[in-house]
Amino acid sequence: KAGVTQTPRYLIKTRGQQVTLSCSPISGHRSVSWYQQTPGQGLQFLFEYFSETQRNKGNFPGRFSGRQFSNSRSEMNVSTLELGDSALYLCASSPDSRIPYEQYFGPGTRLTVT
Amino acid sequence: AQRVTQPEKLLSVFKGAPVELKCNYSYSGSPELFWYVQYSRQRLQLLLRHISRESIKGFTADLNKGETSFHLKKPFAQEEDSAMYYCAGGGSNYKLTFGKGTLLTVNP
Numbered sequence: 001k002a003g004v005t006q007t008p009r010y011l012i013k014t015r016g017q018q019v020t021l022s023c024s025p026i027s028g029h030r031s032v033s034w035y036q037q038t039p040g041q042g043l044q045f046l047f048e049y050f051s052e053t054q055r056n057k058g059n060f061p062g063r064f065s066g067r068q069f070s071n072s073r074s075e076m077n078v079s080t081l082e083l084g085d086s087a088l089y090l091c092a093s094s095p096d097s098r099i100p101y102e103q104y105f106g107p108g109t110r111l112t113v114t
Numbered sequence: 115a116q117r118v119t120q121p122e123k124l125l126s127v128f129k130g131a132p133v134e135l136k137c138n139y140s141y142s143g144s145p146e147l148f149w150y151v152q153y154s155r156q157r158l159q160l161l162l163r164h165i166s167r168e169s170i171k172g173f174t175a176d177l178n179k180g181e182t183s184f185h186l187k188k189p190f191a192q193e194e195d196s197a198m199y200y201c202a203g204g205g206s207n208y209k210l211t212f213g214k215g216t217l218l219t220v221n222p
Contacts (some may be wrong), residue, residue, distance in 0.1 A: 003157075003167065042214040045201065055208040090158065101146050101204035105158040 001026050004106035006091050021109045025072050026094030032074040033101035034066060036090040037108070046089075049074055050097050061089040078111075083104045088114045116141050118203045120213035126222050127191050135186040135216050137175075137201030145203040147184040149175055150212070152198045161199070162186070171195070181208045 005024045013019050025032050034046040045058040049068035066076040070092075078085055088108040094100035121215040131221050139145060149162040162170050164177045164184060177188045184201060201213040 031208075033208075034210075040155070043212040045209050045211065046143075048208045050208070058209070099146060099204065100208055101148060101210050102160055102163065103210065104160075107157055 001028075004091060004093050006089075006106040006109050008109060009107065010110045010112075012114060013081050014080055014114055015080050015083060018077065019077055019081060019111060020077045021035040021089055021091075021111075023074045023076075023091030023093075025091075025107060026095075026104055029093035029095050029104070030072050031095070031097050032068055032072065033092045033100065033103060034074070034076050035090045035092070036060075037090055038086075043090070046076065048100065050100070064088070075078055081113045083113050086111060116203060116205060116209070116211045118143070118169075118201050118211050118213040120199075120201055122215050122216045123178070123214070124217050124219070126221060129193055131188050133191045133195070133218065134186050135199050135201075135218065136188065137213060139182050139184060139185045139201075139203045139204055141182075141205055143205055145205050147175075147177055148202045148204070148210075149173070149184075149186050150202055154197070155156045158200070166198045191218075193220045193222055196220045 006012045007022045014085045031038045033048040035043045037043050039061045047090045052068045067072045092103035119138045149161040151161045153156045173188045200215045204210045
């Protein structure tokens with residue numbers, strides 16, 4: 001099976017702009033989680049989706065949002081970008097919707113905010 | 115609050131030496147614990163989960179509920195074990211919490 005794919009792989013944006021990142025899970029996986037990875041904070045949970053429903057959200061401001069489509073593909077959006085949003089954004093999918101912790105990660109989208 | 119702590123940012127050992135990467139957790143209830151690994155220029159991937167009690171690439175991890183620890187061990191380190199290791203825990207809220215990681219370097 002093809003792995004988790006994320007697009008785009010790299011993005012450069014300016015403060016104040018907004019950005020949308022996309023994630024396609026492994027075929028058959030219906031749980032999708034998003035993480036922000038930075039050198040200082042490590043991997044921080046953003047949100048988890050299953051069957052188009054957000055089941056949990058991390059401690060991030062409302063500028064961070066996401067959604068999941070009926071085909072399990074997911075997008076996350078960051079509005080009014082700040083310099084501190086520069087990070088690697090990772091998406092992961094899981095075959096187990098009940099306990100979605102065996103996760104398969106994508107390569108990430110590297111976002112740089114200038 | 116869920117918390118996973120890896121006290122060592124860096125760990126350096128020689129090939130053939132034993133290695134232990136430490137992980138402590140703070141959870142209410144009965145969490146599931148995992149070790150994930152990221153080799154150079156590769157994706158983050160699952161190494162071990164505590165409920166399977168298996169050995170992967172010679173690594174084992176035992177859940178110690180009394181000490182709230184889930185340390186990762188290997189009796190004889192190999193150079194190819196050099197990587198970033200993350201301990202992670204999940205409860206009943208669909209949220210996987212990662213420690214900050216330990217960079218293991220195995221020297222020849």
